[in-house]
Amino acid sequence: MLWLYLHFPHLLLDHVRRNQDASGALAIVDGAGQYVVQACPAARDLGISPGMRLKTALGLAPDLNILRADPKQEAWLLEDQARWLYHYAAHITLAPPDGLWAEISSLQKLYGGLPAIWQTVEQALTERQLTAWVAIGHTPQAARLLAHTGKGECTADKGHILTELGNLPLQAAGFDKKSCTRLQRLGLNTLGEVFALPAPELARRLSPELLAIIQKIQGTRADPKAPWQPPHTFRQRADFIQEVEHAQGLLFSLQRILAELEEDLCWRQQDTDTLLLVLQHRHEEPTRLRIRTTGPEHRAEVFLKLIQLKLDQQPLRAPVTGLVLAVKRFTGREAPGGQDLLGETQDLNEAWHTLISRLQARLGEQALRQLAPRDDHRPEQAWSAGEVRKPGKGQASTSALLPHRPLWLLNGPRPLEQTPVAWHSGPERISGGWWDGQRVHRDYYIAQLPGGELAWVFRDVHDGWFIHGWFG
């Protein structure tokens, strides 16, 4: 067996960089915002290195751009890489958080030798603007260690590989910290010196586990790797260091993602009729857009046009910090979609989906809204007409103790022009919203107007009187 290993030294950075051409140093920090996890070359030039405290890093570069690492994001970023690599090699294994194995001995014939494989991979990396250190080894671990140190060469010569491994410093061997310290205390500096120790002594004086690791590197112990299975959905994401203010700014990333989608669909031999585009904002809830095609489709340009159309209709609510494009429904290229063998409709969920998409198709997506209560004292903010969600999902828990409110809340307050004939309750004072610029300070009353209607009226700070709703 022969293994190819791809080590991505800064996957997150590459990911961010290829979505936005930004100048300046950039560093990825850990979830708590305490340490630098990855640093771009510009940041490294300023002396910032992974593992450094953010405080120190900011001391070195006060204008450093920082981005929070998210383990989930890293995991699917890696998966993403596996997906394209899967087009070239059938047996792939993930090495979280930042590496991939591909078994390549079986591929040599297909591609016409190792150099061809190497070149194919390098080219794919360049196309995707990814940095990866590639190495080949006769065992998975050998390939991984060589890739980690950036010492990979396009050779299958076991002797040469072992020599290279032997030259690696101890710290690069990936041993656990305790074993590493112990070996160092014995005065050993390279992996080769460890290889030279007799195996039984190693197992006895250090640990059997350590021996196992060493044997896996050398190839004297089996190290099976389970092949990875590609996921059933498509999901791609772009993050921006600088917020994008205009829809135009999203197209660059969208083009890339849609191209990958097309590639993915071709490879799956499937089509889709629904794309989900989620735009993330710093302070607001994300915008969720559903893009539907008229029929099964796989061409990037068609998708892009539809998205452009959608974005033209619906301007951005707020600057965008990131976007996700997902496809969950695939249709076979040939088979017509629709009913099952017995002609019955699918489950309720599917029925609901069908109803909603029909309504949306008929009325336009903008026209369809779902009502929900919102947790806010201000009447205007106490409800929302949001995007239609699946039943039972994402519903805010409704408080049982909602205050007494009119069923009909006017679109906006309207001046009170008649003197009420009777006052039924009040004042109820509502003041709040200082944080979002929509501050209210009002005294509400329930009043009966000369025509007999029960109105919800309020007086504001300027002593103006308004009607805000009607009671039944």
Next chain:
Amino acid sequence: MAGGYAELFCFSNFTFLTGASHPHELAERALELGYDAIAITDACSVAGIPRAWAALKDSPVKLITGSWFELDDAPAGATTPRFILLAQSRKGYGQLCQLITTGRRRADKGQYQLFARDIETHELDHCLCLWLPPATTGASYEQALACGEWLQRLFEQRLRIAATRTLEAGEEQQLVRVRQLAEQLQLAIAATGEVHMHARERQPLQDVLTALRHHATVENAGHCLFQNGERYLRPLPVLQRLFPPAWLQETVNIANSCSFEPGSLRYEYPPDLVPEGETPAAYLKRLTREGERRRYPEGTPMKVQALIRKELGMISELNYEHYFLTIHDIVAFARKRGILCQGRGSAANSAVCYCLGITEVNPAKVELLFERFISKDRDEPPDIDVDFEHQRREEVIQYIYQRYGRERAALAATVIRYRYRSAIRDVGKALGFDAALVEKLLDGIDWRDKSTNWRQQILDKGLTRNPKVAEQFFTLVNTLLGFPRHLSQHVGGFVISAGPLAELVPVENAAMEGRTVIQWDKDDLESLGLMKVDVLALGMLTAIRKALELISEEKGQAFTMQDVPQEDPDTYAMLQKGDSIGVFQVESRAQINMLPRLKPETFYDLVIEVAIVRPGPIQGNMVHPYLRRKHGLEPVEFPNDAVRQVLERTLGVPIFQEQVIKLAMVAAGFTGGEADKLRRAMAAWKSHGDLTPFRDKLITGMLERGHDPDFAERLYQQICGFGGYGFPESHAASFALLVYVSAWIKRHYPAAFYCALLNSQPMGFYSPSQLVQDAQRHKVTVLAPDVNHSHREHTLQGPEKHLRLGLRIIQGLSSSGADRIHQHRPKNGYQSAAELRTRAGLNQRDMELLAGANAMPGFTSNRHQAYWQLLEHEEPAELFANEPMADYQPEPCHLLPEPTEGQNVLADYSSQGLTLQRHPLALLREQGHLSYCLTADQLKTTRPGIPVQVAGLVTGRQRPGTASGVTFVTLEDETGNINVVVWLETARRQRKPLLTARLLHVKGVIEKEGDIVHVMAGKLSDLSHLINSLPVSSRDFH
């Protein structure tokens, strides 16, 4: 009185993350609004009372002490009761405190837990209960009624029902319910404001606090926030519109029935210490007399006798005997246990304290001020802090607990307050700012630059795009500053009482296991005139005691602090050279630089030395004038006799805090009261005080009296510098004594000195490595740790008094293991690793650490081989365990390399933090890496003004607050330390090497001032990579 009102329900900000106003803000607003009374009713706490009392004690508004409670369970059929208890009398106050203590002691720090059973069993017959009936949405009428009936059974005639009008939804139904309950239970209704803030403008802050409490942002906190901002102290006309007159009248009735005043709390001294049949005064006199005989065996000098008479008179006039007896008792305990201690503080430097053994500053030999002893005018308790050896202070604390019992002794609290960083973090959190960006903002702020434009910073860093939010953020942060966050334990302030302490002030749990704190802090105690005893920890006392023991051993007779000869010229000569590493207080870089300039020749010079390198004198620009006058370069002049009296000792330059205050009186015309206010404002300046009101008064006052305007301005600056770090002469005098003693030991018994210092680590400014190097420079031979020679502690060995490092220097080695190695060592030493392991019963970890430290040179050829041997081990069979194992010598492994000198040096550093082999810089120099660099030694003989290159391990980076923008870097090479000065511009351009280098190379210009050598940095380069190359390229060293 018709139309009056008393607010009986107020949360101050001592109900953390709930109340949005300080207690004094509430109190002052109540006064402005013309309330009859105000009750501060924090949740299970009276922590806010002293501050409210300070604001109200001379006003017509009555302060009622109360507390709000929510129980953890409910009586049968009822809802969980919520109510307020108000203390009606001193006894009621004690009952309230007791209940709070029960609730607080049961729960974790910061929490409380009370059950219905507690209310039934605690005596609360002098407390009035104000019931807060449950909301209509929260409980049925029957449940509410059951709750009311339960309370009525317990409080009978002392139960009222509270009604509130916050104008929120559902209020009408609630009022209906209150009336119904009141009628059915025959209860009077009292109006309350459910106050959370003193003014409506605090609503945003209250919302922020609420959001934080719910771990939410204001935007998504929704219904957790109050519907409006009505929970403030409302003007009387508003209240009169909202409530029926009877409900308002009832609040006044309640207030009238509460007669307890916090000012009536009188501290009662524990009577335990006075023998039966003797008065405290007589007993103190007797103890003082006994002390006199001990201190002055040849008879007390007349001067001292007179002093003692005067002091005793004052003590008895103010009834402070118990205080002195209490301190004496604690100090006597420490003496008996051989724990070194020393008192300091205004009252400490007195002849009585000297006789009682509280201090060692001999009034007969040292000309000292005793004026500030105790002032009759100031109604404040005397202040004595006692420092104890840091490693043994816990024994003293345990003694106090045991002597007075946990019911009668507890530590004072320290109120931890919001500072800039915490306030910015929390407000940022509540406003939903990105946490990483907030951190970035925090890092970008120059905290010393008071003119920072916050709004711009916030916008620049992209925290928000809304300028209005930025503005709000700034206001919120500023308001939140100084708000209490939680109660922590004071470093050592004990409150000891005659009766149960919990009747004087509630006691709660501290974070530390087995520690309890009271709900008041140091300032609160002072404002209520309660006494506390400060039991502090001081590392230098530990070191001095250990050094004295070593000297006694060497001399073969007991040698104590009193035996240290006074005014020894050699000692002063050493200090004048700035040779003071390890010496108490004067070992910092700034002090080392000051010593050769001030050239101390007498004890009093040391008192000044200790006090002069501090923010006060430095900001007041008093240092240079003093030095010029001391060295006769400038005449010593006084504008008048009054000033002469204050400044004579310090050559006309104010140095000490009390001089500054006195100057305010004699030179600026402050009255005694004003001067006292100034002193308090200075003490509080850093947290929340403001000194500007005093500025005009001070400067105009001084100009009117014909003083120089420049001097006046400098004096004001000095006052600001003292803020928060006040350093009075009395403290300086006690510290100076320890400076002298430690310097004397260093000069005459260097081996004992370093040995004791190393055994007292961690303490002081310097690492063990730096201390060992300093010891070697002082001709002390230092030997490596060795299982066949070392104890756990560092020891002096042989007639030459070589300093043998103890096994404790090996980082991570278990102390019990280290002890056993010493105890079980055979006469002729351990012969093998296996024998060591078995006899001393060491685990694998300890064995590996010993090998890593190369501490087995007797039977291993080098650390690599030692380690190899250790890694193979099987428990020897029981049978052979006690047989000699000397003949068992394991095979060495030939595959392992011999350690190089560089490897050994690095291994030493990683195992012990120091090396006794050559300094890494010496190795690098030998290898030709540092060809143009001068050593620290060479710098001393180099002409100033010429360009030089130096290199060294970075041992310190400092940006002192008093030197704007300058970074001081200390480099260490094989000959000593090099001081590098980096100006702000240089630092900005070379952040990377400045902040990250472990081994730094500096090109710069040498500057000298007397014996002080600095290198003004130009180009900095990071040579850290050379350290890692040490083991590889070093020559073999056999």
